[in-house]
Amino acid sequence: MTNDSSKNTLKAALPRGLRDIGHSELDLIKNLTSKIIPIYESYGFEELSTPSFEYTSALGKFLPDSDRPNAGVFSFQDDDEKWLSLRYDLTSPLARYVAENFDKITKPYKRYQLGNVWRNEKPGPGRYREFLQLDADIIGSNSYGVDAELIMLSADSMSSLGLNDENYNIRVSSRKLLDAILALVSDTEDIDEVRRLTILRAIDKLDRIGIDGVQKLLSEGRKDESGDYTIGAKLQEASISKILDFISIGSQSRDGFITQAIELVGENDLGQLAIEELRSINNILDKLNYNKSVVFDSSIVRGLEYYTGVIFEANLISKDNDKNLPVIGSVGGGGRYDELISRFRKDQVGASGFSIGVSRLCTVMQMMNFEILRENYGPILILNMDKDYEYSYYQMAQELRSYGIKAEVYLGTAGMKAQMKYADKKGSPLVIIEGTVEREKGIVTIKNLTKGKEVSATIGSRDNWIKNDEIQFEVIRSEVVKEISQILKKDKT
DSSP states (O other): OOOOGGGGOOOOOOOTTOOOOOHHHHHHHHHHHHHHHHHHHHTTOEEOOOOSEEEHHHHOSOSSSOSOTTSBSOEEEOTTSOEEEEOSSSHHHHHHHHHHTTTTSOSSEEEEEEEEEEOBSOOBTTBOSEEEEEEEEEESOOOHHHHHHHHHHHHHHHHTTTOOTTTEEEEEEEHHHHHHHHHHHTTTSOOOHHHHHHHHHHHHTHHHHHHHHHHHHHTTEEEOTTSOEEEOOOOOHHHHHHHHHHHTOOOSSHHHHHHHHHHHHTTOHHHHHHHHHHHHHHHHHHHTTOTTTEEEOTTOOOSSTTOOSEEEEEEEOOTTSTTOOOSSOEEEEEEEOTTSGGGTSSSOOOEEEEEEEHHHHHHHHHHTTOGGGSOSOOOEEEOOOOGGGHHHHHHHHHHHHHTTOOEEEOOSOOOHHHHHHHHHHHTOSEEEEOOHHHHHHTEEEEEEHHHHHHHTTTOOSHHHHHHOTTTEEEEEGGGHHHHHHHHHHHHHO
């Protein structure tokens, strides 16, 4: 009787919208965050970690879904029947933390956090249910200087990655400006909260669906490419025209933007306040020479509804289109949210923040081929040529690691040819060979795989290849670390 164990074998599969992240992207994430986090810390931000899930009531209802406790978020009931949810951003948990520790923290409180967040939304290409964010927030100040500092922080963070004014911009606007426009619209028709959110979501899709698509969503509605139909805000033509005029403000300068915004909002008090804040921020940016990287753009609204004032987004720029506009979308953003913490307290607490979507940023950087962020070598591989002298290989690896050089000994049982293939797949720039002949001479042979790839097209014969002392050469055993350090240093420069 045969034993068929296949009946008990599970199918290995991930839930929709989730993914495994391999070595290459994890390395890129570490490189990105290792450059951005020191920028945050140089501004005086201190790190905080909050739990992955909170009481659902603490997170609030800020996602565009129905009243179900698990709509937009992943939720479950605890044994006391209270609803808990995985955090969908890092800001709502921060608001809870600040309210709970208000008398203990130093204010203004400047914190940063790196962590995963979860969205219970329909997954799609490049749209995952779990992703990594890196936030910086300032709590306890109503000063426009807070918003100016976070805008500069976002620009400096992009610059730390090797980007320049031609590769990115920070787009700035204000929810107060848009609210002023909606106040003018409400003079002729009712704008309740549901309708307001529909308008905000329509404008937020401008980059993806264009001005015509936004116009349809402000009117009766729109059918997308998949055939799904979204009901619009059903505004009158005059109201739609006012909103489209606002989000279509075009100017090559921040001063020009302010001039056009003044004409649109008229004497509306909220609009005038927004303009004064933007003018004050503009003055700081001018004085500190953020003239090219920061632009004012009325088309950004930010997706979450808790923003109350200045808002901004970090975008990578493609030179592939005439208007020099971002074609991939934002990689980060934020703004002022003065009412979020007041859900836990009777008084209002000023707050503003910036968040980088690290997962998205990695994807975009890869698409734009920014190799500057990658380590330029994998581990040095020490070939395992003689099991009786295996300790010697581990000694070399230990010596290299003690100098901060990645190194590993081949652990398989294959021959030299297979070990060389292994080195190539691991991205090893160099391999070290110590066979019987080398050991008797007190030397090792080093093969420079990186240099070999560089010159392979220019070397015509195997003899010339072997004779090339840049590709393969001998080193005194005691000089291995010094020699390899020099090679790696030279390759980096």
